[in-house]
Amino acid sequence: MSDKPPIHTNLKTLSISVLLFVLLIGLWELAVRYLQVPAFVVPAPSSMFRALYQGIASGLYVEHVGVTLIEILAGFAIGSSLGLLLGVGIATNRYLAYFLYPYVVVFQSLPKVAIAPLIVLWFGLGITSKIVAGALICFFAVMVNTIAGLRAVEQDRVDLIRSLGGSDFQVFWMLRLPSAMPFIMAGLEIALTFAMIGVIVAEFLGAERGLGMLMQSMNFSMDVAGSFSILVVLAALGLVLNRIIIFARHRLIYWEQPAGVRGSDPPETH
Amino acid sequence: MPIANAVDLAPSGRGTGQGNSHPAIAVNAVTKRFRVGNDAITALEEVSLDVRRGEFVAIVGPSGCGKSTLLKILTGLFAPSAGDTRIGGTVTTGPRRDIGVVFQSPLLFPWRTVLENVMLPADVQKLNRATHLTRAKELLDLVGLTDFKDRYPKELSGGMQQRVAIARALLHQPAILLMDEPFGALDAMTRERMNVELQRLWRIHNTSILFITHSIPEAVFLASRVVVMTPRPGRVAEILDIDLPAKRPLALMNSPEFGAYVARIRSHFGSVGVID
Ligand SMILES: Nc1ncnc2c1ncn2[C@@H]1O[C@H](COP(=O)(O)OP(=O)(O)OP(=O)(O)O)[C@@H](O)[C@H]1O
Numbered sequence: 001m002s003d004k005p006p007i008h009t010n011l012k013t014l015s016i017s018v019l020l021f022v023l024l025i026g027l028w029e030l031a032v033r034y035l036q037v038p039a040f041v042v043p044a045p046s047s048m049f050r051a052l053y054q055g056i057a058s059g060l061y062v063e064h065v066g067v068t069l070i071e072i073l074a075g076f077a078i079g080s081s082l083g084l085l086l087g088v089g090i091a092t093n094r095y096l097a098y099f100l101y102p103y104v105v106v107f108q109s110l111p112k113v114a115i116a117p118l119i120v121l122w123f124g125l126g127i128t129s130k131i132v133a134g135a136l137i138c139f140f141a142v143m144v145n146t147i148a149g150l151r152a153v154e155q156d157r158v159d160l161i162r163s164l165g166g167s168d169f170q171v172f173w174m175l176r177l178p179s180a181m182p183f184i185m186a187g188l189e190i191a192l193t194f195a196m197i198g199v200i201v202a203e204f205l206g207a208e209r210g211l212g213m214l215m216q217s218m219n220f221s222m223d224v225a226g227s228f229s230i231l232v233v234l235a236a237l238g239l240v241l242n243r244i245i246i247f248a249r250h251r252l253i254y255w256e257q258p259a260g261v262r263g264s265d266p267p268e269t270h
Numbered sequence: 271m272p273i274a275n276a277v278d279l280a281p282s283g284r285g286t287g288q289g290n291s292h293p294a295i296a297v298n299a300v301t302k303r304f305r306v307g308n309d310a311i312t313a314l315e316e317v318s319l320d321v322r323r324g325e326f327v328a329i330v331g332p333s334g335c336g337k338s339t340l341l342k343i344l345t346g347l348f349a350p351s352a353g354d355t356r357i358g359g360t361v362t363t364g365p366r367r368d369i370g371v372v373f374q375s376p377l378l379f380p381w382r383t384v385l386e387n388v389m390l391p392a393d394v395q396k397l398n399r400a401t402h403l404t405r406a407k408e409l410l411d412l413v414g415l416t417d418f419k420d421r422y423p424k425e426l427s428g429g430m431q432q433r434v435a436i437a438r439a440l441l442h443q444p445a446i447l448l449m450d451e452p453f454g455a456l457d458a459m460t461r462e463r464m465n466v467e468l469q470r471l472w473r474i475h476n477t478s479i480l481f482i483t484h485s486i487p488e489a490v491f492l493a494s495r496v497v498v499m500t501p502r503p504g505r506v507a508e509i510l511d512i513d514l515p516a517k518r519p520l521a522l523m524n525s526p527e528f529g530a531y532v533a534r535i536r537s538h539f540g541s542v543g544v545i546d
């Protein structure tokens with residue numbers, strides 16, 4: 001997208017950002033010690049890292065990360081697939097659009113997490129309710145983006161395929177779908193974050209296993225250092241998943257890669 | 271859908287063929303009205319013209335006089351309100367497979383390489399890949415883009431992209447080529463060069479071309495006949511034979527004959543002052 005070189009390739013900027021990180025953690029540690037912040041409000045980074053280490057070393061976190069990860073991935077896969085399918089249906093079929101779009105609009109204005117308590121009530125404390133919550137929240141992001149992408153096609157391009165005798169199906173397959181890919185991928189990127197939110201909120205509300213449930217129980221026992229260490233785990237998890245999506249996006253939308261990847265600008269021929 | 275092979279698919283022979291009485295394109299008293307709310311606007315009124323086989327005809331007219339509408343009627347995308355159009359003698363009833371179209375913008379597909387873009391008609395019409403791949407490479411050679419066949423469109427300049435669009439329009443050996451202000455978005459220098467290239471291409475290929483433009487000099491430089499249209503509703507004001515040699519160097523634009531043709535056409539718009 002941008003012509004600037006990625007900033008982290010520069011060794012100097014990299015060392016500055018590492019330094020900044022160490023400095024911030026150090027300041028945090030000092031502030032907690034010297035201002036005597038109670039440990040149940042904000043823990044010192046040292047106790048947070050200790051909790052993190054113990055959690056990982058004892059195998060406790062690994063088990064719960066596994067559960068949460070499966071819930072996120074399943075919710076994301078189910079919600080995104082349904083969002084994609086319904087998006088394609090609404091964007092290509094006038095009847096589907098006419099009958100379904102009003103519900104979409106109403107549902108879109110509803111804060112989806114508000115349904116989470118009901119979902120836990122209906123689907124119980126196991127992983128099903130978490131998957132449903134995750135799927136429901138990310139479903140809309142993908143559907144809305146799919147519809148927007150499929151509709152944002154220049155009429156002249158459609159006319160071009162039609163003037164060659166192309167069918168509706170060919171217009172869809174050769175033109176609309178590839179044009180919509182950047183929108184769909186952007187939708188998937190948001191959807192992944194949304195699936196995480198849905199799963200964690202549902203785990204807060206009632207679960208047998210999972211990072212959200214673990215954090216909730218730590219909160220009850222005033223183990224704030226433990227809660228913070230779970231946040232670190234969640235941030236790492238989110239980061240890894242987001243990287244995977246971005247990698248997939250670069251693969252699928254190869255034509256939007258920054259210019260210059262294939263070498264210098266072409267000279268004009270005469 | 272009409273049968274494509276009603277028309278000779280090979281680049282139409284030299285000049286008016288032996289015994290082939292049908293013009294490549296015939297527009298017979300075409301009227302087109304659009305309903306906009308409760309009003310009907312007349313975009314075209316009783317327009318008649320034809321393009322003989324291997325002929326290059328240009329249409330000039332002010333903005334909004336229905337030039338693009340006429341082009342869409344010829345491709346079968348719009349039906350006329352009255353009158354009809356014929357390609358090689360067959361009345362157009364819907365999109366057909368033997369027409370090449372070049373629009374104002376190149377409309378290349380960014381996810382396809384240059385070569386794959388030129389192959390689009392073959393993919394849409396499910397034509398033989400091997401033979402058309404060879405043809406696509408020949409066409410790219412003809413428009414001077416062989417070295418760029420594996421590049422993506424965004425790596426090409428506007429003029430180069432439009433040359434790809436022209437190669438693409440010729441891939442399936444269309445009986446006729448329709449061009450709707452193909453060079454309108456280009457700078458003056460590139461535009462002149464493209465005019466010279468198009469002229470060369472037309473002389474080599476001998477395709478029947480209907481070329482829409484805002485530029486009177488461009489029309490006179492390229493065409494063997496120029497159709498002048500009136501402001502909306504678009505009617506044919508005059509059809510002018512351009513009696514200049516087929517091979518025209520750019521310098522011809524400075525000649526008095528050339529100037530006379532330009533002045534003659536401009537006189538249609540002088541009073542209205544609607545064309546650049
Ligand atoms: N699909 C449509 N629905 C309603 N009106 C239309 C439609 N297409 C074109 N028109 C109208 O028909 C008239 C002719 O339009 P057209 O695009 O053919 O003009 P044009 O000669 O190509 O103009 P330009 O030189 O600016 O491209 C215009 O008034 C336009 O508003």
Ligand SMILES: [Mg+2]
Pocket residue numbers: 337338339450
């Ligand atoms: Mg137009």
